[in-house]
Amino acid sequence: MQAIEEPERRVCDPVPEYLPARMLNEFVYCRRLFFYEWVEGVFNESADTVEGRFQHRRVDGAGDALPRPGEIEGETLHSRSVTLSSDRYGVIARMDLIEVKDGMVTPVDFKHGEPRDSEQGVELWPSDKVQLAVQGLILRDNGYRCEEGLVFYHGTRQRVRVAFDEALMADTVRLIGEARSLAEKGSMPPPLVDSPKCPGCSLVGICLPDETYGISAAPRKTSGLQLRLFEGVAEAAPPERPAAPVRALIAPRDDLRPAYLNTQGLRVGKSGEVLQVREKDSLKQEIRIGEISQLSLMGNVQMSTQAVQALCGAGRPICYFSQGGWFYGITTGLNVKNVFLRKAQYRLADQEWFAVLLARQLVAGKIRNQRTMLQRNHLEPDPPTLQQMKTMAERAEQAEDIQQLLGIEGNAARLYFGAFEGMIKVDAKGEKPGQFRFDFSRRNRRPPRDAVNAMLSFAYSLLAKECTIACYAVGFDPMLGFYHQPRFGRPALALDLMEPFRPLVADSAVLSAINNRMVRPKDFVQAGPAVSMTPEGRKGLLNAYELRMDALVTHPLFDYRVSYRRLLEIQARLLARFLDGEIGSYPVFVTR
16 A cells, blocks of 8 residues: 655755855854745845845945954954855854954844843843854954944844843854754745734745635545545545634735736837837837736847846746747746755656646636636526536546546536537627627637637646746756646646646636727638737737736635635645645645
């Protein structure tokens, strides 16, 4: 009998030679945050980090050089941005300011926020105290006399001192050892439980503390799929609603928006932090890099090397589509250093039982969402069709292998697309004789042979692009999937993630574009058997697609509302939690 394997222990040997003092601050504040930032190299900006960096501008300016230990007697000076390390303790620190007076050195740290109020009065936060103590250890190990340190808190404009007594220094040395031990062990610490630290954390949207803990702590049923043995394979139970409410710590929408360049022959250059879009010698548009989340190029659009480098450095993916709307590539910077998740992905992708376990959930979720689309949007949904689709979803959860799942998915798709025309609520006739009609009989592609199929193919390409970006953001290899098997040039894992969202996002955008007349019959052209969209037609569908991606939806497990674009990243991160063993099963998104 084959049982579910324990997640492979991450091996981080050797860890970096020096542990930064700031990372020990994170370790004391939250060990999971420390692991993300130091071990996995994950960082995300927040309002506090941006403001803190702005407040450091004066401190980071040039100051007097720090003399050697034997040269500071009688000196009074200030040295800024001093970097020193200690081989004895294996730590390094960039010290904001070092005050030198009468042979004594005092490190000064500048912090955004306020000091801690306690019964003893105003004092340092434990994490700030340890970070300052690391600086004291380094200064002493380099031969300087250092008896105390202080922190300047911008929030209250206060200087708070701390003495470097033996108890503090011994505790700091112990914490250095514990931090290194955690990094070498390579196991992600669990999230904090209902902690007030989480709402202000810049990585809360990556960590997902309440979601991860809520799913893993939710009570499980003792029947159904839980620990059912199928051909000797242990199967985890489906996710259930968390026992405790999940705090809405994630912003419902991203402030940044995608940019699309749809006109053939455009050239993109860069001036400062602005992309300049030109047609021949005429400047058509300027796009601020800091205001977009991604850039999509449709067909023959050229970019300068400087523009590509700027977007990669800013973490803004560049997505490439053919002139006909086929998504075929992406350029992104080296923004994700997490190799451990990819190792788990590669290992589990070779386990057939795991691929079947995950694929069942994905296919069943997709069929249920297709059924919901018919119930919501069809003029008169056929009861036998709805009942058959319900049966197909239940059969998908019991499928024995990938081939059987493909057959079940195909039968469900035949039923769904057989009823698809009932969700088109405009007159199917063209506006003029000879124009295309918005009638639909069956799904066809490569090439699409009618207007509706041309729109569906383009919408699926856009959604595949979004899921590929989500995979890169989390640290996955988008080319290696579980349900979709590897094929040259196909982002298999991105296609896995998008399966439940095809009807909810892509199909819904197509129906909105047709029913709201954002795309008209005149927006299509035919070449042989193939039908494609004109640039004006693509613009209309892009508007409908972006409206759908920006729409808020209530998560069925967590009860908070987020946009579909934000939801895609949440689902990708939950899949990572599943592969890492933090949650027992992948919670496929199924709309209510």
